[in-house]
Amino acid sequence: MRINARVDYAIRAVVELAAVAPDSMTADAIATAQGIPSRFLQAILTDLQRARVVTSQRGRDGGYRLGLPASEISIARIMRIEQGFLAEVHGQRPEDVSYPGAAAALAPVWVAAREAYRRVLEGVTVADVVEGRLPEHAAELVAMDEAWRSFGS
Numbered sequence: 642m643r644i645n646a647r648v649d650y651a652i653r654a655v656v657e658l659a660a661v662a663p664d665s666m667t668a669d670a671i672a673t674a675q676g677i678p679s680r681f682l683q684a685i686l687t688d689l690q691r692a693r694v695v696t697s698q699r700g701r702d703g704g705y706r707l708g709l710p711a712s713e714i715s716i717a718r719i720m721r722i723e724q725g726f727l728a729e730v731h732g733q734r735p736e737d738v739s740y741p742g743a744a745a746a747l748a749p750v751w752v753a754a755r756e757a758y759r760r761v762l763e764g765v766t767v768a769d770v771v772e773g774r775l776p777e778h779a780a781e782l783v784a785m786d787e788a789w790r791s792f793g794s
Contacts, residue, residue, distance in 0.1 A: 648723045650677045651685045652767075655719055658695060659711035659767045665704035685723070692722045711771060717762035727762065728755035 653675045658666060668686055672679040686705055689695040696708045707714070717727060728751065730738045735751035764776050775783060782788055 644720075645724065647681075647685060648720050650675070650682060651689060651723045652716060652719050652770075653677065654682060654685060655689065655694060655707070655711075655714060655767050656770050658705060658707050659714075659771045662707050662711060665698065665702075665706040667704045671705065688722055689719070694719065694722065707767075711768035712766050714767040715763050716765050716767070716770075717759060719767075720762060727759055 654671050654677065657671050657674050666674075668682055669679060671677065671686075672682045686695060686697070690697055690705075690708075693708045694714060695705050697703065697705050720727060726734055728735055730751050735748065735755050738748045738751060739745070740747050761779050761782065765779050769775055774780075
């Protein structure tokens with residue numbers, strides 16, 4: 642699993658806005674609160690605004706606020722805005738990949754891995770993160786000792 646900086650920053654920005662909802666925050670305030678480079682954040686906020694996850698208002702009392710309730714914004718939704726597919730193999734969706742010979746059974750492994758990833762990311766909302774609680778299916782995974790150990794990455 643790889644979460645790039647753009648995805649990480651986008652999720653953190655939305656979580657920050659959810660924490661102050663229904664109030665708004667300036668881009669600079671979000672950047673400062675989360676330690677995100679301001680210029681990078683501006684591009685991310687534009688993406689989120691285009692996807693209607695956040696809205697903006699100009700003026701003295703302006704800033705950004707959530708465009709939807711935090712309980713309706715899954716982590717997966719934000720990830721898709723910033724990176725497209727949740728999982729891909731050489732730029733293709735896992736179900737579109739095929740391999741010859743002995744590796745033929747590898748494609749279903751990628752599909753299964755994507756589904757496991759999707760179940761967690763679709764099932765956790767920004768509201769869950771702000772409230773500091775995970776849905777049961779995700780909390781059970783976090784509670785496993787193995788989840789906290791590295792097995793060679």
